[in-house]
Amino acid sequence: MTMKKGAALISEYLVQEEVPYVFGVCGHGNVGMLDALYDVKDKVKLVSPRHEQCAGHMADAYFRVKHRPVATLTSTGPGSANMVMSLATALSDSSAFLAITANVPTSQHNRGPFQELYQHNQADFASVMKPVVKRSFQPSRVDMLPLALRQSFNTMVTGRPGPVNLDIPYNVFQEEGDVELPAHSHLDAQHRPGAGDADIAAVVELIAAAKRPALFIGQGATLSEAGAAITELVDTLGIPVITSPNGMGCIPGDHPLALGFIGRNGAYPANQAGRFADLVLTVGTRFDDRSSSSWHPGYSWNFPQTNLVHVDIDPQELGRNYAPTLGIIADARTFVKQLLAAIAGRPALNAGRFVEWRSRIKSWQTEWLEFVQPHFTDSTSPLRPEFVVGTLQSVLPDDVILSLDSGVHHNWFMQFWKARRPQSMLNSWGYSSMGFGVCGILGAQLAAPDRPCVAVVGDGGFTMTPYVLCTAVEYNLPCAWIVWNNFAWGAIRDLQYGLFDGREIGTAFYHGESGESYNPDFAAWARACGADGTTVTRPQDLRGAVEQALKNRRPCVIDVHVDANIRPPSTGTWQLPPIPHKEPVFGKPHRS
Template identity: 25%
Template structure:
């Protein structure tokens, strides 16, 4: 039997080292599905419950493996469903390749069933590379370029293959006019170092500073050792953008934690007090959380010139790989003898973690959500991978979960979409089947799609050498983040018709699938529940009943601001008294005397 286009597609993916494709079948990709059937599970077809989840799984795989994630969907509605996950990849700069079917070429333009203008549909989300393959000779170059561009641009790309072409015999490109060949698959990691003269200028700025602050993002992940060296030489504190939370562990005394609305007070004070700012691999967009313009001199390092010098008026902009550029910068830096700034930063960090512990122990009805991540921090394995969904779960992940060892963590940073927490964790398990994964998910996201993806997790967990995957549901029957946004930004009380969720037992659902399920309603049981889940021989769902009225108060909020907000938004709120008392109890922890 001759090799079909579908057969060749899978062979080329194997050549690229692609071990799994996250997808959902449909007749628009029948020729490719048939090829999977002949390929002996190489690459593996990982069947999600929905194409959007397949895209999220590919994003999670790519984020935690550093390799290209591949997702697949049929024509029409299947292709449409991929979009949210692909936009997540685009906005967080993640390499993902989408392969989608299309109606037969003979039917195109005929308003045929499930015919959608896929070129128009994907032209924004896959703007770096989007192509429809219409003859088999086109395929090698098109697929290879889709993968190479995804790698080089850290972006999603898309390949459209009509379903009739998938079943045709494959003919390679020839050495003739208008045929385009391709080269053997190879991964190229380019290492670029910024201009030496500009690096000298950057050193002059950093050496002149008396109070240096460093902000790192996900682009600094491969330069963690160099960032630590720069911080030691300059006496700097290091704040972390949300996507860079796992760049440095939180047990380093000068690491101030996350920055921004979900960030820490030490990070806020670091930016308020510094006179020099070094930004490494971050596109953190909220300039109000950076030093006031004109107050600090700035240096930025980023591998992509498109995103440099656009968040703060930096006077030296270094376009290059973070690690190699810092390697060139470090010999030019002078060790600061005055360590008073560093000591001030470290005092603030020690104080912050004391405050976080006290806030986590504030009584709640029934469980303070901060206690969930606080208790996890004391128990989480050093090699764990943590995903967080959007919503209030992201607050507690950002603020109270302490990274250590070689832990990894991520969420939907820029799109901030609901729903990726569980599929990210599944993708992470395919990236690292020997490491435990933990997803922190609100009950809104769990009802949106997480429950269905438990079925996917049940199906595939026997393939993982370490079967541990803990899905922790923050069960408060409230779309909590939006409720707080209504109160704090909209000046409106909670509208129960839009915000209250149906009450179900998530643990019972997990147990019905044959997974572990633990219901937690007693705060004193929280630590033991984490111990049980992390010792299990299968994935476990922790159904934690937590209080929706513990406020995610930003670190810079003052009592006067809280009082003003309370007066303006709590009129008519069904939980007004609870909100007021718990908000005061939480905020007051910052002003109690510390242990240090």
């Protein structure tokens, strides 16, 4: 036991747990912690973006790529309050990082000092954090830090991952205690619970009895790094796989049995497979409203007529929206490997069993391709959305990390993008926060410095968070931002046209006097920050602009003018109650 300042104990524990980065913004409340980080700066690098929300999105994206948590550091009051959005985003998508926040000194608790929240409880910032983290710890003495640190790290990564808050009165950073470093956390341990033998046997019997089985995978499969096992299962049984956005890439998107996303803006073959399946094996995902056509029977799924095996590491997700035929609490990769071993003992369960089912799937894939393919080569100005997606699919390399923001561009990518690798397509899915795609790409680049990192973001989301360019230039991060510039909050404008008879208000970007469409010159904005910037208004210029950005390996903005009046063809539905839901544009519901 030795006398240590609280901040020194924290920084030394970060070193011990091999946390390479702290993404933080300075403030009077964390200067003591900053001073301790100075002593370990050769082992833990402080990266300081221009906004706290950005720090959180960076940490979130880092974990999604690396599956190792980093930390953020914010001051007391507004700086830490700015973290709420990024913490909610991470919690919703099961992504982990340690959010270290500062609070007022313990000697001033409940006296209303500068930036204290005290209406209901002293130093009550932890109550702000409770809904958006797995756990908030608030050690008020140095000797409370070792336990809080170890529990924080263990909580982040065990079970369903998620962010944790460590809220520290700023006197604790500077005060000393007779303490030693806590034991190593579970970061490198393997906590992968499996299914019981009886449950595995029951799943095998359900597969043996099925004629039209389908897999549905999501973030749990990605976090478990189950892609190789899932691909082997798909090839062994010859059954199709449907993916949530955060499950994309677990099986290569160009695999013949990879059907893509399901729901309103899903791919037609995915919705057809969901409608006609007699068994759905769901691994590591949940049935939210967008991936289930707002739970309307026959539009994406047909439960309970369809048998459902629901596998998830989080027991709270089992049966949340659909009562499963069989619910199993297990890690995705462990479960799939168990299932593969069990199927190996049943030679009759092979790819030849479901030939007729695959033939129907192939016919749906052909129908869908014939409907959408012509628009991928349309040469128009502004550019057609399909042309943009198709061009990026062909020009971006296999190892690209793609970060998407919230907006209508995300709908197009959900429908048509074919992710080639796991952990290579980053989405704010559960919380759909604008700014995640813009900021997160910085964290992705730090997690994978040798890979090209490209963010496709809306003009609205980019205008919210343009300060990312400063950070990219400061730290020499060669990220590229492709701005989907349609001069509108396009996704919401589409709802106004679809549900409110085109009564557009507050969603288009117009110049107040002339009434003409307005946006800043994003390319000039980039150049003003010291990054590269170019504007694309003609389809023949897009490929060259992207190729040049990849070659230059410099921060870059490509401002692409996209036609706002072309909307993704719905193949399922989505409802904003009590407004009636719309019928699909392509395909029709089927009740089993």
